[in-house]
Amino acid sequence: MKFLKLLGLFFFALILVIGEISFPFLPEGVSLVFIFLLLGLIYNGQKPYYQREKLRFYIIAFAFMGGLFLDIFSLFPPGVFILSLLITVYLIDKIFLPQFNFNSFLSIFIFSLFFNLIYRGLILFFVFLTQLSGFLDFPVVINKFYLLITLQAIFLNSALVCLFFALVFWAKKTKKK
Amino acid sequence: MKKSIFLLILFCLAFIFLFKGENVFFISLRPGQSWLYQLNKSESLSADFCRELKIENASLKKIQAENKILREHLNFLEEDKFDFVLAKIIGQKSEASFNWFLLNQGKDKKIKKGLAALDQQGILVGKIIKVEDFVSYLMPVFDPRFSLAVDIISSNLVKENQENDSKIIAGILEGEYGSILKIKYVPLDREIKVGDAVITSGLEENIKRGIIIGQVAEINKEPNALFQDIVVQPLLDPGFRIVSVILAE
Numbered sequence: 001m002k003f004l005k006l007l008g009l010f011f012f013a014l015i016l017v018i019g020e021i022s023f024p025f026l027p028e029g030v031s032l033v034f035i036f037l038l039l040g041l042i043y044n045g046q047k048p049y050y051q052r053e054k055l056r057f058y059i060i061a062f063a064f065m066g067g068l069f070l071d072i073f074s075l076f077p078p079g080v081f082i083l084s085l086l087i088t089v090y091l092i093d094k095i096f097l098p099q100f101n102f103n104s105f106l107s108i109f110i111f112s113l114f115f116n117l118i119y120r121g122l123i124l125f126f127v128f129l130t131q132l133s134g135f136l137d138f139p140v141v142i143n144k145f146y147l148l149i150t151l152q153a154i155f156l157n158s159a160l161v162c163l164f165f166a167l168v169f170w171a172k173k174t175k176k177k
Numbered sequence: 178m179k180k181s182i183f184l185l186i187l188f189c190l191a192f193i194f195l196f197k198g199e200n201v202f203f204i205s206l207r208p209g210q211s212w213l214y215q216l217n218k219s220e221s222l223s224a225d226f227c228r229e230l231k232i233e234n235a236s237l238k239k240i241q242a243e244n245k246i247l248r249e250h251l252n253f254l255e256e257d258k259f260d261f262v263l264a265k266i267i268g269q270k271s272e273a274s275f276n277w278f279l280l281n282q283g284k285d286k287k288i289k290k291g292l293a294a295l296d297q298q299g300i301l302v303g304k305i306i307k308v309e310d311f312v313s314y315l316m317p318v319f320d321p322r323f324s325l326a327v328d329i330i331s332s333n334l335v336k337e338n339q340e341n342d343s344k345i346i347a348g349i350l351e352g353e354y355g356s357i358l359k360i361k362y363v364p365l366d367r368e369i370k371v372g373d374a375v376i377t378s379g380l381e382e383n384i385k386r387g388i389i390i391g392q393v394a395e396i397n398k399e400p401n402a403l404f405q406d407i408v409v410q411p412l413l414d415p416g417f418r419i420v421s422v423i424l425a426e
Contacts, residue, residue: 014206018206018210018268019213020270021268022209022210022268022279023214025216068189068193069202071194072203073202075275075306075314076272076273076275078190127272127273127275137306138275140273140274140275141274141322142274143321146274149271
């Protein structure tokens with residue numbers, strides 16, 4: 001059963017990455033893998049502490065698979081996306097989740113905003129590191145336009161996390177009735 | 178248990194990134210990615226009253242448009258005697274200030290790093306920056322890291338139909354802010370007019386001379402500067418989906 005679930009996650013991560021790269025109507029900067037990762041973490045964070053262990057394994061596996069596929073289709077040397085996703089998941093799970101309650105949409109939005117920023121910062125850091133170590137031939141260029149696009153992407157991703165969360169919340173509520 | 182999982186992960190990573198296991202994904206996903214990326218808005222909106230007819234019509238139009246693009250590609254490529262490979266764009270992404278397009282041809286079609294890619298009118302759209310066995314990565318001209326040796330051809334020369342190399346002005350073309358093109362390192366005393374043509378100079382190892390890039394749109398001269406800044410209006414089709422990669426001799 002565990003294997004089947006992992007296989008399902010494998011294909012889900014693959015579909016999300018293909019959608020992210022090849023779907024022409026997706027706005028620039030939307031990261032589907034990271035959005036679904038945040039949703040999983042928020043869902044896990046709403047459970048009591050002792051019940052989180054089981055889903056945690058699948059979240060880490062999903063982060064690894066998503067990172068792997070993003071790395072395969074990316075320009076950067078392998079490892080940039082895997083490490084950025086895994087470190088973000090670790091930070092959220094070990095440091096943030098034990099001290100935070102998701103009791104409003106605003107808290108979810110701020111949570112998404114903050115960790116989107118961390119995720120993008122980590123990608124930039126690892127790309128910079130690969131450039132310094134000679135694995136990447138091109139320099140990282142940070143200018144006001146890049147910052148503007150990144151900011152826009154962070155807000156868009158956070159809004160999408162809230163939207164998906166609202167949809168799940170609404171579906172659950174309708175089901176109960 | 179943990180040790181075996183760790184070893185399994187290490188084995189998977191080594192297989193994918195060191196022993197070219199990633200080719201499995203490239204080969205199996207290329208057709209799907211190509212289909213997804215080539216979707217256009219008119220198709221997605223064509224679902225109402227006579228749905229089937231409209232879909233058929235849209236698909237015929239799509240084939241016609243693709244056919245036209247391919248014919249145009251062939252026209253200029255045969256005229257200029259370029260050795261080329263046609264490649265479809267199957268994806269694009271921008272991350273950490275990098276922009277790239279994923280093409281469905283790679284080392285198997287003799288594509289290598291540094292080659293130029295042109296649209297259906299023969300206008301430069303970017304250059305290849307990374308090549309895998311079955312896919313390659315294209316950096317568009319607008320990327321801030323893009324730089325290329327170019328020549329500006331004076332409009333007077335074109336009118337009089339004269340060939341005079343001394344009046345051709347050389348410079349370095351760079352993408353700026355991900356949206357405009359600028360030519361740098363052109364001395365202040367050189368006379369350039371708005372509308373002058375910009376072409377590749379052929380100084381780069383794998384890019385031939387004479388590929389059209391755009392026209393001069395703006396000239397910025399500052400009295401104390403050593404060089405003038407020239408803004409270029411690119412002539413490329415912004416919605417390019419198929420490119421010709423010009424192979425080196």
